[in-house]
Amino acid sequence: MNNNLTAKERMAIERVRMPAQEAGARSRNFAEVNLGLAEAEAIREANRCLQCKSRKCVEGCPVNVSIPEFVTALAAGDLATAAAILQKDNALPAVCGRVCPQEVQCEAHCVRGVKGEPVAIGYLERFVADWAMAHHGRLATDEPAPPTTGKRVAVVGCGPAGLTAAGELTRLGHEVIIFEALHDTGGVLRYGIPEFRLPKRIIDSEVARLVRSGVAIECNVIIGKTLTLPQLREEFDAVYIANGAGLPVMLGIPGENLKGVYAANEYLTRVNLMGAGLDPTARTPILRGRQVAVIGGGNTAMDCVRTARRLGAERAMLVYRRSGAEMPARAEEIHHAREEGVEFILLTSPLSISGDKQGWARALRCQRMELGAPDASGRRRPVPVPGDVFDLEVDVVVNALGTRANPLLTATAPELALNRWGNIEATPTGATSQPGVYAGGDIVRGGATVILAMGDGKQGAAAIHTYLQQSN
């Protein structure tokens, strides 16, 4: 690396800006918004890192990616080393570099950010991961196959938690089969997060890498229906459950079953998994709303409202009951959505949806809110402003209030202990109430993040490995 730079010189470098598709154009296409850094930009950004001894950024990363090391290698222009370090710590770096909420994870802890802006760790991670993908042939090829242990592990669900656990367990020499309910891989990465944030080819290439390493994936197998957990426990030496939290929370207001009213998962699945409005050969239909209201303030809501824009909505409105400051979505997504012409209708809560004679949603009745005293979450609680009720004209309403644990699997596995929200009870390493059965990701945490799910997958795999070694 350029060791000649003094700390002062490093401090003088300005944080890189991510080049992006122009907002007007991108709000009408599904191509990726962020265009990625050029090599020179990435290296310059890497040189902003102060290489401090405290390694605070690593603490901020849920899987403790060796950030200073990979950034140092990158700063020296040694991309192969940077890639090797990254891939060792993180099974899906090209995914995380795109979707991690860096501003509250690694970058929130960056010492460089105390005065000025933190190092753009996420952008650098994306750059190195993309480089590795493009130069796959030039890198030390996939690791040699480990000696097989003769143990078989079933993984339920092909999202980030399941993929990570499967990759780790294969690396340790166990035979792994992932059972996935849908017809394709990736979990929320594929059916939830849109192409313009996370291109499908990134998921495809990461999954292909795992398959090359020996992971078997069987789609169209619904655990709890096609096979039960007890059956898996009989056939396999251990089971890792990573089936996510895909059960939509309903609005519970009059009119939620009118035509044109979607739950976020349906809206996103039609487009992302089934190609509606995206792929000219796809057969699945979707309503192209002209006036679309999306209810919620998280990543899911942001993805829906930006999708609505891309499907042609003249007004794509985000209806959120708190203020902008409390929105749980990633800062970058909120910023991008604003640029794309999304209207933010804040401090507003839906009361009912009214329809026309044919049963189509026509108007969303809203209640204006204000912020009152802080509630249990520490955020100020929204309270209705008496009498302040108004109607929004709509033809599509998308409910993005969130999801809960899907009971499909657990309903047929009564021996598995659940908490009061229906999530599986697990220790920090993923052990459940049943010996040999481990769980992690959203099914344990409730809706969380990709990297937390991956962290769980990694820890779960380690715990399963220990268990398998002991259970001879």
Place this chain on the structure above:
Amino acid sequence: MFEVIRNETLAPSLHRMVIRAPRIAAARQAGQFVIVRAATDEERIPLTIGDADPQAGTITLFIQAIGASTRRIVAAPAGGTLRDVAGPLGMATEMERWGRVACVGGGVGTAVLYPMAKALAQIGNEVTTIIGGRSAPYIILADELAVFSAAVRITTEDGSCGRQGFVTAELAELVADPARRPEAVFAVGPVPMMRAVAELTRPAGIKTIVSLNPIMIDGTGMCGGCRVEVGGESKFACVDGPEFDGHLVNYATLADRLTMYQEHETCRVGLG
């Protein structure tokens, strides 16, 4: 990939397909369905499992090819394959010894009715089957149903087969006759038919089960698209159903939602 073992035409555009799916065949109970995709880029279509042979590892589907996707499914010949078959999904039919039951099928609903009626007969119920259709060629599975039914009654709108009129006329006769009055009624068919059946049995206080057919995507409770109003609550037909108490269903909402993709401007390129 799922191998098609047999594919035969039973009636105009009605196919019986036997598909190799050993795990589904082993797990399946009456009333459950699969989600099928003929090929990549196709819609995910729910189809009732008409029959299953766990020994042979096969399931039987009865498919009315009404639209583009179902037409492409039935186009797969014996020896060919279907890309995706996932299941068994949904709750099994609540099996009880009611005594006398009436099983009422309309159009392709008869295919969905078939496994329910068979299972009800197998556990000792006396099954009277009433099936209806537009005209004779649309009357399906009459012989198959006769095998285990105490009686099979047929109605057609044009009178070309059986009694002229609707299935409800036959059912009304049964209900009115104390010697033949069913303890429970199972009805599957178009929404207006199920609604008419439910209205007929409501005053008589006869337990009525209907099998609902909302549009589905995943079939696992993930998307929320199949929701129906039952007893004033939103239920997901794919996991809570597809069978519900016919007296509690909001048929108007269901009928409305089924037309969601009919005439509206949608993003569907290459409509077949």
